[in-house]
Amino acid sequence: MTNETVISAKDLSLTFQTADGPVHALKDINLDVDKGDFVSFIGPSGCGKTTFLRVMADLEHPTAGDISVNGVTPEAARRARAYGYVFQAAGLYPWRTIAGNVRLPLEIMGYAKDEQDRRVKSVLELVDLAGFEKKFPWQLSGGMQQRASIARALAFDADILLMDEPFGALDEIVRDHLNEQLLDLWARTNKTICFVTHSIPEAVYLSTRIVVMSPRPGRISDVIESPLPAERPLEIRDTQDFIDVAHRVREGLRAGMTDEV
Amino acid sequence: MASTIHRSPVGLTPMARVARHGGQGLRSVLPVLTVVAAIFVIWYAAAMALNATWAYNMAERLGRDLTFTQLVADTWSQQKPKLPAPHQVAVEIWNTTAEKSVTSKRSLIYHSWITFSSTALGFVLGTALGIALAVGIVYNRTMDMSVMPWVIASQTIPILAIAPMIIVVLNAVGISGLLPKAMISMYLSFFPVVVGMVKGLRSPGPMQLDQMRTWNATSVQTFWKLRLPSSMPYLFASLKVGVAASLVGAIVGELPTGAVAGLGARLLAGSYYGQTIQIWSALIMAAILAAVLVGLIGLVQRITLKRMGMA
Numbered sequence: 001m002t003n004e005t006v007i008s009a010k011d012l013s014l015t016f017q018t019a020d021g022p023v024h025a026l027k028d029i030n031l032d033v034d035k036g037d038f039v040s041f042i043g044p045s046g047c048g049k050t051t052f053l054r055v056m057a058d059l060e061h062p063t064a065g066d067i068s069v070n071g072v073t074p075e076a077a078r079r080a081r082a083y084g085y086v087f088q089a090a091g092l093y094p095w096r097t098i099a100g101n102v103r104l105p106l107e108i109m110g111y112a113k114d115e116q117d118r119r120v121k122s123v124l125e126l127v128d129l130a131g132f133e134k135k136f137p138w139q140l141s142g143g144m145q146q147r148a149s150i151a152r153a154l155a156f157d158a159d160i161l162l163m164d165e166p167f168g169a170l171d172e173i174v175r176d177h178l179n180e181q182l183l184d185l186w187a188r189t190n191k192t193i194c195f196v197t198h199s200i201p202e203a204v205y206l207s208t209r210i211v212v213m214s215p216r217p218g219r220i221s222d223v224i225e226s227p228l229p230a231e232r233p234l235e236i237r238d239t240q241d242f243i244d245v246a247h248r249v250r251e252g253l254r255a256g257m258t259d260e261v
Numbered sequence: 262m263a264s265t266i267h268r269s270p271v272g273l274t275p276m277a278r279v280a281r282h283g284g285q286g287l288r289s290v291l292p293v294l295t296v297v298a299a300i301f302v303i304w305y306a307a308a309m310a311l312n313a314t315w316a317y318n319m320a321e322r323l324g325r326d327l328t329f330t331q332l333v334a335d336t337w338s339q340q341k342p343k344l345p346a347p348h349q350v351a352v353e354i355w356n357t358t359a360e361k362s363v364t365s366k367r368s369l370i371y372h373s374w375i376t377f378s379s380t381a382l383g384f385v386l387g388t389a390l391g392i393a394l395a396v397g398i399v400y401n402r403t404m405d406m407s408v409m410p411w412v413i414a415s416q417t418i419p420i421l422a423i424a425p426m427i428i429v430v431l432n433a434v435g436i437s438g439l440l441p442k443a444m445i446s447m448y449l450s451f452f453p454v455v456v457g458m459v460k461g462l463r464s465p466g467p468m469q470l471d472q473m474r475t476w477n478a479t480s481v482q483t484f485w486k487l488r489l490p491s492s493m494p495y496l497f498a499s500l501k502v503g504v505a506a507s508l509v510g511a512i513v514g515e516l517p518t519g520a521v522a523g524l525g526a527r528l529l530a531g532s533y534y535g536q537t538i539q540i541w542s543a544l545i546m547a548a549i550l551a552a553v554l555v556g557l558i559g560l561v562q563r564i565t566l567k568r569m570g571m572a
Contacts, residue, residue, distance in 0.1 A: 094571050108476050
């Protein structure tokens with residue numbers, strides 16, 4: 001793995017001006033994400049984890065500090081289609097089939113028809129949805145819809161995958177399964193993944209680094225390098241290493257909260 | 262991974278939806294028939310009550326008494342009743358449709374066609390205008406702030422007041438015939454389309470718009486691939502209201518112009534000469550025409566939404 005920095009934030013702050021006065025969604029964030037990292041952002045609601053992800057995606061604009069994505073501004077990175085973004089809801093278009101939904105970004109980006117077909121086929125295989133091309137979204141379960149939305153984010157082969165609580169609305173069994181598949185996919189594609197979650201086991205199981213955040217103002221309270229091996233069967237969650245990391249995350253979260261109370 | 266068919270948004274599989282729909286169809290026949298029967302009973306009773314005065318007056322003049330049977334027979338078969346009985350209207354409609362050549366000036370089919378043609382032209386123009394205004398309102402901030410009040414104000418003016426002026430003004434610039442009537446239809450039918458399409462084009466949520474942004478989609482792409490398909494259910498709801506309004510516009514447009522053809526002209530001629538049966542048969546024809554038009558829109562809606570996988 002090279003140590004090339006893909007996302008770099010320096011003294012990043014974002015303040016929303018609201019009717020009730022300014023809200024400090026992010027304050028003095030410093031973080032480097034290396035190529036091939038799987039970084040999870042965890043914290044209570046209001047800690048700015050989603051806002052940070054949206055800043056990377058050029059969906060929000062920082063009010064102070066600097067951030068670069070692939071060495072350029074988030075806007076330039078967005079225009080270069082440097083990342084795929086997976087939202088909390090699958091957001092598939094009900095009038096398009098699964099294949100049609102995955103094809104959508106490719107149509108927008110102007111890929112040739114046969115190239116579209118090839119890519120749709122290969123990413124649907126990657127997320128284990130081959131054979132569902134002609135189904136409409138409502139014919140699929142929530143988990144399958146979310147996998148289709150991941151396929152859609154992967155279709156144009158961006159190096160970075162930004163995921164905002166993609167499995168937050170799914171039940172635990174489906175979530176476990178999708179976590180396993182996501183790790184497998186990450187290993188095969190060597191993408192850089194930034195993953196927002198509020199589940200400690202999910203963060204620990206998936207990540208090479210865990211960024212613990214705390215609210216008001218949103219800031220980073222701890223960054224944990226995971227000691228877990230790259231190969232991670234679900235059973236790894238019963239090992240001492242896993243439990244230790246989970247403990248440290250929980251401590252970090254609690255520390256962030258006591259500031260407040 | 263489980264490959265079972267999962268719940269649709271309404272919680273039913275397509276099969277179950279079809280089954281439920283079919284079951285509803287059977288169960289709804291009886292209430293519908295009951296309502297229809299009730300309408301006929303009320304109509305016949307009202308015809309008797311409203312036409313009785315005339316029947317008694319006639320009997321008195323002839324120095325005769327009326328039995329109940331004679332009263333019923335008379336009130337349901339007068340030449341110029343205050344309210345014609347349903348069968349009189351039915352006979353009149355039969356005589357002026359099936360019994361007449363469609364090119365005859367006395368054929369209701371001919372008059373319906375005249376009215377239909379200006380309804381259809383006005384509806385197409387109104388829909389186009391409505392969609393164009395909605396796109397402008399959604400994409401242009403100045404239009405968003407300024408157009409809607411005018412659109413609403415336009416609908417507060419009684420159409421009966423403005424219709425003659427449209428006809429006169431257009432005649433003055435040399436436009437006559439179908440187009441002035443169609444303009445009145447357009448005037449009435451663009452309104453529901455504007456309102457529905459503005460709502461429909463704005464129906465995609467912030468997440469869907471953010472998603473388009475992450476793909477660096479142009480606003481033209483966002484329009485064709487997201488906003489327009491999202492607006493289809495809203496568009497069809499508007500079109501159904503719009504086509505009915507368009508028909509009203511066409512009929513109203515025929516009233517002040519001294520038009521010699523069209524359902525509006527039939528209504529006007531009927532009222533000049535006290536031909537209530539003719540008025541009612543024209544009214545019923547207008548209702549049938551409206552039902553057919555709304556049904557046609559419904560059919561196009563079903564086909565479109567089915568092809569879009571949304572029905």
